[in-house]
Amino acid sequence: MTFAEQYADAIAGRRVKLRKRGFALAAEAAPPTGQAALWYADAVLCVPRSGQAVARQIARLCGDESEVTVPWRSLADAVGVRDRAGNLRRYTERGVKALIDAGWLEVETVGSKRGAKTTFRLLAGDRSSECLGWIDDREWFTEAA
Numbered sequence: 001m002t003f004a005e006q007y008a009d010a011i012a013g014r015r016v017k018l019r020k021r022g023f024a025l026a027a028e029a030a031p032p033t034g035q036a037a038l039w040y041a042d043a044v045l046c047v048p049r050s051g052q053a054v055a056r057q058i059a060r061l062c063g064d065e066s067e068v069t070v071p072w073r074s075l076a077d078a079v080g081v082r083d084r085a086g087n088l089r090r091y092t093e094r095g096v097k098a099l100i101d102a103g104w105l106e107v108e109t110v111g112s113k114r115g116a117k118t119t120f121r122l123l124a125g126d127r128s129s130e131c132l133g134w135i136d137d138r139e140w141f142t143e144a145a
């Protein structure tokens with residue numbers, strides 16, 4: 001029995017799912033890369049779960065840049081998490097607010113309604129010991145001999 005014969009049913013099932021989705025792997029599942037990955041590694045420690053989900057997608061969209069312009073609806077679809085009332089956008093807005101309040105993100109919206117352009121800028125947020133965990137000062141601030 002060949003491989004194709006043995007796994008024909010499983011292959012057919014995956015082929016149907018691939019045809020429905022249109023792509024092999026969801027881009028939203030890919031981890032952040034580049035400069036934004038470093039930002040995400042720090043920001044994720046300082047915000048609640050909604051902020052973590054939003055930070056991951058913004059970092060993924062930014063890549064090597066420090067800002068990205070994307071509609072709110074597209075960002076909410078990328079985050080893909082609904083609040084208790086079933087709203088994607090409201091959950092995403094709460095996550096963005098958590099990032100803004102912590103000093104990790106700046107948002108600028110130009111225009112209104114359907115023509116609005118929203119730019120998300122990554123910022124170096126609060127790196128205090130309360131946020132990132134207790135850090136030994138001697139480890140970070142040693143004098144070179």
